[in-house]
Amino acid sequence: MKNATFILLIIVLFFFFAIEISDVFLSKNVENKTVKIEKGASIREIATLLEKNEIISSSIIFVALSKILNWENQLQYGFFNFSGKYSIFKVKKQLSNGEVVKYPITIPEGFTINKIANKLSEKDSINFSKFVEFCNDTTFIHSLNIPANTLEGFLFPDTYYIPYFADEKCIIKMMVANFFQKMEGIQRDEIPFDSLYSVLILASIVEREAILDEERALIAGVYRNRLTSNMLLQADPTVAYALELKGQSRRKIFYEDLKINSVFNTYIHSGLPPTPICNPGIKSIMAAFNPQETDYYYFFAGDNYKHIFSKTYREHLNKLYINRL
DSSP: OHHHHHHHHHHHHHHHHHHHHHHHHSOEEEEEEEEEEOTTOOHHHHHHHHHHTTSSSOHHHHHHHHHHHTOTTTOOOEEEEEEEEEOHHHHHHHHHHTOBOEEEEEOOTTOOHHHHHHHHTTSTTOOHHHHHHHHTOHHHHHHTTOOSSOOTTTSOOSEEEEETTOOHHHHHHHHHHHHHHHHHHHOOSOOOHHHHHHHHHHHHHHHHHOOSGGGHHHHHHHHHHHHHTTOOOOOHHHHHHHHHHTTOOOSSOOGGGGGOOOTTOTTTSOSSOSSOSSOOOHHHHHHHHSOOOOSOOEEEEOGGGOEEEESSHHHHHHHHHHHTO
């Protein structure tokens, strides 16, 4: 009787471990689970956390395999996201490769430093003030090989996948590196920084002025014509930027706004403003590199986001009058 009981116990244990091991080695479906592996966590602590979050079936098997296959020094720490089918070996691979959680964030064309900082600060670990401060810290800026006083214009608008641990400096470096990578695709010949900066300033104005892509090079051409003729640029977006710097936001620029005392007011200061007024996208930068040659010197916004262009001021006034009847 005792022998029969012992044999039955052996059979039960055999089937238990067989089921347990097969369950471990088969892929397990995991539905979007994120775990944080603390720095210095032991294999047992990691295994317990994974089992608790139903990413693995058995912490005992995970620990045993870790000892046998020497996984202990291979696992990384940080936030890890699991979504899909995972065998115990696939779980180990993800933890070993350091495939940490990243979050996507899209920076639209034409955003200023302040607007980018505001969007990023929606993530708890990014501080608005610190981000803005670093973007205007000349020591930090020069360490990026940019001889400017601000990073306005160099934070390339794009969709970024940012690691959870990234701080303000890390994100800024990502955006600046992306900018210069994009520049290599546009302008293969090396040009002096001053020339690049002038193009970037012009591109930033085009970005804030143009709605339709087909008008970007045309608008850039109008501004170039004004510059080469020593005319005032008289670009409303520069006035809007001057107002933004003073904490005022306008959808429409009024006559009184044109008198604002600012180096960015191109109604009273000649030439380009001292810095870009936003961070332009690739299409505006390309337009600024290749302005369309025309005889136009004036334009205003008409219907359906289209601009109406004129060669002379008289023609401009006539079209403006007719358009507003």
